[in-house]
Amino acid sequence: MQAEQVEIAGFLKQYPPFDELPEAEVDEIACQVEISYFRAGSDIYLFGDEIHELSVIRSGAVEIYRRNGDLYNRLSEGEVFGQLSLLMNQKVRLPARTIEDSLIYFIPEALFMSLCERFDSFAYFVEVDDNLLHQAVSDKQEKSDLMVSKVTTLISRTPVMADTSATIRQAAQKMTEAGVSSLLIMSPESRLNRPVSPDDDELSDTSDRLLAGIITDRDLRTRVVAPGLDLDSPVTEVMTTEPVTLDVDAYAFEAMLTMLRYNLHHLPILEDDYPVGVLATSDIIRYESQSSLYMVSTIMRQTSVDELAELQPQINACFVRMVAEGANSHMIGSAMSVIGRTFKQRLLELGEAELGAAPLPYCFLALGSMARDEQLVVTDQDNALILDNRYKPEQHGEYFAQLAKFVSDGLNRCGYVYCTGNIMATNSTWRKTRKEWQQTFTDWIENPLPEALLNCSIFFDLDGVWGKVDWAAQLNSFVAHKAQRSPKFLASLARNALNRTPPLGFFKDFVMEKDGQHGNAINLKRRGTAPLTDLIRVHALAVGSKVQNSFERLDDVSEAGILPPGRAADLRDALEFISMVRIRHQAADVEAGREPSNSVKPETLTDFDRRNLKEAFKVLSNSQRFLKFRYPFSGR
Amino acid sequence: MIGSHSVNWPALFQQQAEKSTDERLKSFYQQGVVAADTALVDVPFVALDFETTGLDATKDEIISIGLVPFDLHRIRLRESRYWLLKPNDGLTETSVPFHGITHSQLSAAPDLNLILESVLDEIAGKIVVVHYRNIEREFLDSAIKKRLGEGIIFPMIDTMELEAMLYRRGILNRLKRLIGWRLESIRLGDSRLRYHLPHYGQHHALTDAIATAELLQAQVLHRYSEATHLSELWI
Incomplete structure (x- = not known):
């Protein structure tokens, strides 16, 4: 029995x-x-x-x-x-x-x-637990439509096109007849270098032509009607040349990120360089209701700092919605970064309107999480200025100090609090000419001291948001080229990347440290995502990568083959999982009307989260050990 | 020291084996008793628990039996057994929810006489462990006497007695009682808590048998040793 x-x-x-x-x-x-x-x-x-x-x-x-x-x-x-x-x-x-x-x-x-x-x-x-972490991350991603849908599923019709020889009037008539808000302008030149028959004016067979530009309803209003242009001028005079495009293989979320990033309302989709459709904002919004795309245009419409400051609840709501709709950390981080960047852009516009046009060209920089497209709702402002080489402090200093103060104060009012480390354009140390920036980076890289580098790792995540953004890209290339060739610099950076370590895991309702001590809460940024991004940055600089986003950096690092097999994928899963727990807790804080933070109490974590966080911590810990060995520090 | 040294168990078992008229009892005694000087680590134990219709062994009856064999290292649930028994006088209405056993379950259950052989097989050659020996020892003896005309006797370890030695005996505890201090509870659940054993839902004979086995493992580890002789604990 x-x-x-x-x-x-x-x-x-x-x-x-x-x-x-x-x-x-x-x-x-x-x-x-x-x-x-x-x-x-x-x-x-x-x-x-x-x-x-x-x-x-x-x-x-x-x-x-x-x-x-x-x-x-x-x-x-x-x-x-x-x-x-x-x-x-x-x-x-x-x-x-x-x-x-x-x-x-x-x-x-x-x-x-x-x-x-x-x-x-x-x-x-x-x-073996690493598989489990991967399972946890991929299970999550399957839930999001935008993540798995190809951009082709969003295209609702074949693109409407006109030849470069068309006039503005003809273009407008074509758009009206077809009922579209954008028109692709096709070059008569063949991309196959075949002469195009001159009598083929109906464009019946254009499949080997190249995209020359795009014109939209908005362009007709702002570039034609407002300035009172002759309607019989060629359309090429008012079209946007070399428009941003996306390949037909891209995912829907990439389309969303691209449109956010460049503030586009129309995005041509190409197959073998030939347009197969145009994605409009409304196509994305069908997928992502109340989207972050709206947010960007709302920010641009505000006419004062007071109005901008009132948007914060909407931004938080947008964040919560993206979390609820199953977006991954890359999507959320990118969307929030674009929103942050848009605030800066609008504040600079407003600043220039108040202070007058800048006396010299400049580039306003975003540093840290915003540059990496990894910004969340709890964030401070990290920024700097690149100035034209003709800059004279006694002559131009006052203007840029005031402009920086206008932006910095504005950002603070909009929820991007002042940087406690004073890494802001308001600090004259971080307003440098192009030459001075190159010299500064050269010093950091050629004479590295871990202590001196401690507070400047944030400058190695850098992105231009306004003005001469090319200067930022050039500075990035300069850094990528130099850093790769300085083992001493990489070793110093690697040593700093070991300063923050993950805990061992959880025990009852406590965070358990490696020495057996217990804590009541864990800061998922300080103990998780920050050391991960530090570590990924070292590898990325070592392989000469010029991208800033941690996931994109991992792609470059993985391709370079410097990590043990499978490690890049483990790091990606670890970063995604910790980020998502952090994001979900912040979203819960926002929804409950609490001040969102990076700190999480173990009793609010599910068994599933605890187990996977523990695995992610293990990946981080193992990778930190590898970092020590990969970039040995001689101390000389 | 609680060992009842006056009883010579091997001699008593031999005597009973010869005297007994029931084959089942005869066989039980013939399998002998673990030697008094056996180290606890070598003793085969079986934890035993009864649920009864009341506390008076002369009137009340056993309605369920749970038992589980174990040693100091392992309690083997795979070998655990549980029986429901049909009481002759039926079940009083009030005791039903207390035990969680229904009338229909009991009316379908066998009489002790039918399963006695199985029960004796399980405990023969082992040392029976109970919490509060007055129930198990007296009820089994009385129930068998009613059916076979002769009772049963064997050595036991009583985990409640082991607790009582600490919390009921001695000058200090007597003084406490004298001045009306609250004495430590020596009930099964409360005793277990002192050894950091978990709370179990009680009043199920098998769960209580397991709980008793765990308690003895804990008591031995905290207060005795694996080498302690059986005779120091049995009664």
Whole structure:
């Protein structure tokens, strides 16, 4: 007669991996359990012991060690151990010792193996953990439409086109007839270098022509009607030449990011350089209701700092919506960065209107998270100015100081608080001419001192947002070229990237540190995403990458092949997972009317989050160890 | 020291084996008793718990039996057993929700006489462990006496007695009682808490048997040793 173990089964059913098994299965497991009591401080397993059972902690607490005695994990009620050793030759790899009086339930090996074979959820739980993190990240992404849809699914009709020889009037008539708000202007030159028949004025066969430009309703209003242009002038005079385009293979979210980034309302989609459609803002909005695209145009419409400052609740709402709609961290980070960038652009427009036109060309820079397209709702402003080489402080200094102050004060009012490290264009140190910036970066790279570099890593994430944005791109190329060739600089940067480390994991409702200490909360930026981006930056600079976004940097790093196999993918998953937990908690804060922060309390994390965060921390920790070895610091 | 040294268990078992007229009891005694000087680590135990219709062994009856074999290192649930028993006088209405056992379950259950052989097989050659021996020892003896005309006797370890030694005996505890201080509870659940054992939903004979087995493991680890002789604990 089989005795039912209601008490034991009821306990197991509350905890993973048993909570996902059929009830009858857990009832059967409960009947196979063996129980043992251990006093605090006793060894359950020593290194090299034979192991034939999976252990479940019924009560008490257990510490798991590495062979060298380092703490590997600390577990409490409901958590399991021994699974790795069971899967690897039944020899104990990680010794286990109780730190409290503990009651342990043991599940026999044969049953454990059978559960692994029969239940995927069980196998995922106990098998090698990196796969699990990847599973967690990709499961999440499948939920988002914009993430998986190709841009082609958004195209509603074939593009309407006209020849470069058309007049403005003809173009406008064509748009009216077809009922479209944009018209592609095609060059008579063949991209295949074949002469185009001159009598082919109907453009019936244009499939080998090149896109010369685009004209929109808005262009007709602002470039034709307002200045009172002759309607019989050639359309080429008012079209946008070399428009931004996207390849037909791109994903819908890339289209959204591109339109946000360049503030476009129409985006031609090309297949083999030939237009197959034009994406309009409205096509995206169908997917992303109340989109961040609206936000950008709203910001540009505001006429004063007071009005801009009132937009903050809308920005937060936009953030919450994107989270709710299942966007990933790259999408959210990019959207919030574009919004931040737009604030800067609008404030600079307003500033120039108040102070008068700038006496010299300049480039306003975004630094740090905004430059990386990784901005969230809790953020300060990090910015700087590149000035024309003719800059004379006594002559021009006052103007740029005032312009910087106007922007910085405005940003502060709009929710982008002042940078506590004073890395802002209001600080005269960070208003430099192009030559001075080159000299500054040369000094940092050629004579690196970790201490001196400590506060300037933010300058290695740099993006032009206004004015001569080419200067920012040129500075980036200059840095990328130089940094790659300076092992000493890379070593210094690598050493700084080890200053912030992740915790070991979670224990009960505490954050557990490597030395066994407990904390009540974890700052997911300081202990997670920031050290990850630091680490990725070092590798990116080492391979001469010129991109700024951490995911895009990882693409370059992965292609260069300097990481162990699979590591780039692990880092991507780790960054995505930690970022998303951070983002979801900030969204929850916003929704609850609390001040959003980077700090998370373990009791607000699900089992799923805890396990995956722990895996992500492990990836970070292993990668930091690799960094030390890859960029050795000689100290000379 | 609680060992009842006056009882010579091997001699008593031999005597009972010869005297007993019931084959099942005869066989039980013939399997002998664990030697008094056996180290606890080598003793095969079986934790035993009854649910009864009341507290008076002469009138009330056993309605369920749970048992689980174990040693100092492992409690083996795979070998655990549980029986419902049909009481002769039926069940009083008030005791039903207390035990969580229904009338229909009990009316379909067998009489102790039918399963006695199985029960004795499970405990023969092992040391029975209970929490509060007055229930298990007296009810089993009385129930068997009613059916077979002779009772049963064997050594036990009583985990409640082990707690009572700390919290009921001695000058200090007597003084406490004298001046009306609250004494530590020695009930199963409260005793377990002192050893940081988890709370179990009680009043199920098998769960209580397991809870008792865990308690003995904890008591031995905290207060005795694996080498302690059985005779120091049994009664």
